Amino acid sequence: PPPTATAPAQRSLDPTVEPGELVEPPPTTAVPLSRTPEPTIPVTAPPQVDETGVALPPPLLPDVPLPAEFDDPESTVLPPEQLPPPPPPTAAPSTTTAWAPVTILTAKDDVNSILPVYDAPNGTRLSFPDRDVWSYTFRGNRLVTRLLQGAPGDEWVRVELPVRPNGASGWVRAEHFDWSTVNHHILIDVSDRSVALYEGDDLIVSTSAIVGKPTTPTPALSGFLVEKLPNHNQQEASIVLGDWILMLSFFSEALNSFGGGLPRIALHGTHIPERVGEALSNGCIRIPNEIVETIAERAPLGTVVNIVA
Structure with a gap:
């Protein structure tokens, strides 16, 4: 259970001011904090070796990051010619195909290292623009991936x-x-500005939502839930994130960075529930705290997340 909350710092919250969004700090630079940070999520630092036993520097395992105070500065917006190519359009979800159970692979607890990724079995090792792929996340939780090809018993x-x-x-x-199967999915409709959680074909909960504003839209992508971070003991700067931060597997396509970190998209609570149904975020999806609490409790890691325009 989360630590006992102390009374958060009080401040006047102007609902006409668009608060900052969640950011994932960069992998090699500590994030300076000018105020009291959130309580640290318990993390035991794993051995810093790769699969061959060679010592390696670890990624940072900081507290839950504090969001930027204001909207994204213009310097974080990439010009159109530098933006990565958009992914293929995401088809509207179908109850007969898109919502079939999916297989999730979670890094084992005794694997604490970089996980090499290849272009084929025994093929060429791949590199990624931000960092190597580790068996644990930036905040010390286990890496969650979604199976695309293979079956139990396969070597690769x-x-x-x-x-x-x-x-x-x-x-x-x-x-x-480790292998598991997930039969939950979250549908986020940017046009309707709505969020719904299903188990199979059964609706668990739905709500209106705050989505990205036109300059930093919520991307229409398919991914999955990779981390659930409690945020009940809110400090002044983190109150905009609400009671839970549900980290998704994808990133903003309008921003290359944000607030000094990676622009990961999250589904999280809000301190301005009266603004749900509007498009004013930096790409994240904000919903009332009581709804994000239900989703955090009911949606397992690996839950499919489909965002449609």
Whole structure:
């Protein structure tokens, strides 16, 4: 359970001011904090070696990051010619295909290292623009991936990875992962500005939502839930994130960075529930705290997330 909350710092919250969004700090630079940080999520630093036993520097395992105070500065917006190519259009979800149960591979607890990713079984090792793929996340939780090709007992499997570029995939050794099946999905409709959680065909909860504004739109992508971060003990700067931060596997396509970190998209709570149904965020999806609490409790890691325009 989360630590006992102390009274958050009080401040006047002007609902006409668009607050900052969640950012994922860069992998090699500590994020300076000018105020009291959130309580640290318990993390035990794993051995810093790769699969060959060679010592390696670890990624940072900081507290839950504080969001930027204001909207994104213009300097973080890439000019159109530097933006990565958009992914293929995401088809509208179908109850007969898109919502079939999916297989999730989670890095085993005893694997604490970089996980090499290849273009084929025993093929060429892949590199990614931001960092290597580790068996644990930036905040010390286990890496979650989605199976694309392979079956239990195979030596190699192809998985979708929660790294940039969006939709990145590769071949990994199956022995490093535990297998599970997820039958939950989250549908986020940007046009309707709505969020719904399903288990199979059964609706669990739905709500209106705040989505990205035109200059930093919520991307229409398919991915999965990779991390659930409690945020009940809110400090002044983190109150905009609400009670839970549900990290998704993909990133903003309008921003190359944000607030000094990677622009990962998240589904999280809000301190301005009266503004749900509007487009004013930097790409993240904000919903009332009581709804994000339900989703955090009911949606397992690996839950499919489809965002449609």
